[in-house]
Amino acid sequence: QQPVQSPQAVILREGEDAVINCSSSKALYSVHWYRQKHGEAPVFLMILLKGGEQKGHEKISASFNEKKQQSSLYLTASQLSYSGTYFCGTEYRDDKIIFGKGTRLHILP
Amino acid sequence: DGGITQSPKYLFRKEGQNVTLSCEQNLNHDAMYWYRQDPGQGLRLIYYSQIVNDFQKGDIAEGYSVSREKKESFPLTVTSAQKNPTAFYLCASSWTGELFFGEGSRLTVL
Numbered sequence: 185q186q187p188v189q190s191p192q193a194v195i196l197r198e199g200e201d202a203v204i205n206c207s208s209s210k211a212l213y214s215v216h217w218y219r220q221k222h223g224e225a226p227v228f229l230m231i232l233l234k235g236g237e238q239k240g241h242e243k244i245s246a247s248f249n250e251k252k253q254q255s256s257l258y259l260t261a262s263q264l265s266y267s268g269t270y271f272c273g274t275e276y277r278d279d280k281i282i283f284g285k286g287t288r289l290h291i292l293p
Numbered sequence: 294d295g296g297i298t299q300s301p302k303y304l305f306r307k308e309g310q311n312v313t314l315s316c317e318q319n320l321n322h323d324a325m326y327w328y329r330q331d332p333g334q335g336l337r338l339i340y341y342s343q344i345v346n347d348f349q350k351g352d353i354a355e356g357y358s359v360s361r362e363k364k365e366s367f368p369l370t371v372t373s374a375q376k377n378p379t380a381f382y383l384c385a386s387s388w389t390g391e392l393f394f395g396e397g398s399r400l401t402v403l
Binding site for chain 2: 185186198214216218224226227228231271273275278279280281282283284285286
């Protein structure tokens with residue numbers, strides 16, 4: 185049931201864009217995105233509910249395709265502060281929130 | 294300030310001993326979760342509770358037990374039956390979907 189994230193790791197230069205994907209084999213109720221910096225607790229970025237909506241701010245946004253049971257996180261013009269591990273969490277009808285293995289993002293100056 | 298408090302932050306135990314990790318929240322959230330984090334494995338769900346006096350097993354519940362006697366508290370006991378308990382444990386609470394995490398407890402079995 186664990187969602188599959190890709191890629192496993194990304195190295196970017198400051199200002200470049202990145203896309204992180206998350207896919208599930210089960211029908212999804214919602215998708216969560218979190219970022220975790222080393223030694224810290226994960227921090228909430230956004231949640232997307234059924235409906236194919238796209239959410240987010242100017243530089244960090246996400247989409248949710250419920251037919252394909254996939255979500256993508258878009259990081260535009262990346263900043264050094266974006267470094268960390270990104271997790272997608274998939275929520276199903278039974279209220280469980282299951283996380284993927286994470287995508288490590290490293291931004292170089 | 295509102296938030297989630299986990300204790301202890303670091304814990305060492307000998308093999309064969311049970312240990313209880315504390316998780317307290319003052320956010321008035323109904324739902325609470327316990328996750329285990331190992332390098333390269335992401336966050337794996339141990340137990341979760343949507344309401345007081347009720348909880349459900351997650352994907353890796355074997356060797357763990359929980360209780361939810363109060364809305365604010367969701368302690369996790371790592372029993373001697375857990376074969377590989379050394380890990381980082383995260384507690385979280387939720388009301389409208391967003392998970393609020395505690396700072397975590399790092400358990401090392403000697």
